[in-house]
Amino acid sequence: VSVFKDESKLSLDYVPPRLPHRDQELKSLASHFRSVIENPGNVAPKVIITGNIGTGKTVLSKRFGEDFQKYAKKKNLNLKYIYANCRESGSFFNVIKNIIIQNYEPTLPQRGYSSKELLNNFMRILDKKNSYALLVLDELEALVKKEGSDPIFSLTRIHETRPPNAPQRISIIFIFREPERERIFKLLDKSTLSTLGHSIINLEKYTSKQLEEILDYRIQEAFKENAVPMETIKLIADLSAPFGDARFAIELCWIAGKIADSQYEPKVLPEHVRKAQMRAHPSLRIEDLRFLSLHEKLLLLAISRQLRGCEDAYASIGDVEETYRVVSEEFNEKPRAHTQIWKYIQSLSATGLISTKVSGKGYRGKTTLIGLYVSSENLEAELSRMLRMRKK
Numbered sequence: 001v002s003v004f005k006d007e008s009k010l011s012l013d014y015v016p017p018r019l020p021h022r023d024q025e026l027k028s029l030a031s032h033f034r035s036v037i038e039n040p041g042n043v044a045p046k047v048i049i050t051g052n053i054g055t056g057k058t059v060l061s062k063r064f065g066e067d068f069q070k071y072a073k074k075k076n077l078n079l080k081y082i083y084a085n086c087r088e089s090g091s092f093f094n095v096i097k098n099i100i101i102q103n104y105e106p107t108l109p110q111r112g113y114s115s116k117e118l119l120n121n122f123m124r125i126l127d128k129k130n131s132y133a134l135l136v137l138d139e140l141e142a143l144v145k146k147e148g149s150d151p152i153f154s155l156t157r158i159h160e161t162r163p164p165n166a167p168q169r170i171s172i173i174f175i176f177r178e179p180e181r182e183r184i185f186k187l188l189d190k191s192t193l194s195t196l197g198h199s200i201i202n203l204e205k206y207t208s209k210q211l212e213e214i215l216d217y218r219i220q221e222a223f224k225e226n227a228v229p230m231e232t233i234k235l236i237a238d239l240s241a242p243f244g245d246a247r248f249a250i251e252l253c254w255i256a257g258k259i260a261d262s263q264y265e266p267k268v269l270p271e272h273v274r275k276a277q278m279r280a281h282p283s284l285r286i287e288d289l290r291f292l293s294l295h296e297k298l299l300l301l302a303i304s305r306q307l308r309g310c311e312d313a314y315a316s317i318g319d320v321e322e323t324y325r326v327v328s329e330e331f332n333e334k335p336r337a338h339t340q341i342w343k344y345i346q347s348l349s350a351t352g353l354i355s356t357k358v359s360g361k362g363y364r365g366k367t368t369l370i371g372l373y374v375s376s377e378n379l380e381a382e383l384s385r386m387l388r389m390r391k392k
């Protein structure tokens, strides 16, 4: 027996029919793209969706894309919705190549093209078929990190190289995860910015109450009736609310269900959720943290704060020490001296949580640089919670 009715409804690829608390955003997308159907060929809107991790960027764009393609068909417009994950594709060239191969011409010759030529090729294919496309380019920040603003630049200008009366065929949804958007916008030139700047849909973090409703709905699809009591749903929502992250909430719920099954329990109980929580960040083993001394925890928290939201892969030990003093004060602890901090750094690096190396070019003098092997965001959340609990 199992608490689940249909586990696949919790998989990340599944796009649920409804998206509670994203109605406004769906409406907003519809109003941005309505003109594509009313005025085919005359417009090709470009819209940006941003938001923190797990705020529903991917699922929102997929829900909209599928619905929009259906609606276009009903209105006799030959429009295809195409989803591309830029991080998985690895390069702009591959993004465009995969779009063409998977949707239009499986035998496209691949050598000797530049990505610009490929893009023109794509346009010719659409011309030939008298077809339109709604592209969703997800996790675009991965591409910008590697190739700068060129891909966005070419995409926002595809139609400019065409004769004045040629129909505009490619509408686009760009997706950026926060907090990358700001950095990416700095890379863009004024005219690209002004083309894009007016059509941004920002997804706020979900509140605990919203997460509760989302969970309730997703649980109805995936779990047997009454297998997840309200008490459990509320706990999951509360635990996920600091991140506002629906993915974390759903993952927690799924793992808790697995634990309930393994114990032959017919219901998912709060204790299953508490157990699940230890496993919900795949890159971070909570057990690793529990055995750290108080000041190792404070130092590790300082390292994750230092690295979070900054572009550098490493933090210098000087900066870390400074943050560590601030963190110590915050938790009413007297900071340890430099030599002791050194020892902590060494023991932390032995646990495999951090890495250290000596600075090379680009730094004045030699300094020790510290990197993290786990997500700073997860680590910071976890450590803050442990340290707060100790205070009580």
Ligand SMILES: Nc1ncnc2c1ncn2[C@@H]1O[C@H](COP(=O)(O)OP(=O)(O)OP(=O)(O)O)[C@@H](O)[C@H]1O
Pocket: 010, 011, 012, 014, 015, 016, 018, 019, 020, 021, 022, 051, 052, 053, 054, 055, 056, 057, 058, 059, 060, 177, 214, 218, 246, 247, 250
């Ligand atoms: N409003 C909602 N209703 C139902 N399910 C939702 C909702 N928002 C998000 N989800 C679910 O939460 C999970 C995370 O959503 P999604 O993958 O779209 O987030 P994201 O913003 O793309 O995150 P990331 O920045 O990590 O890519 C998915 O399983 C998705 O189906």
Ligand SMILES: [Mg+2]
Pocket: 057, 058, 059, 138
């Ligand atoms: Mg996503």
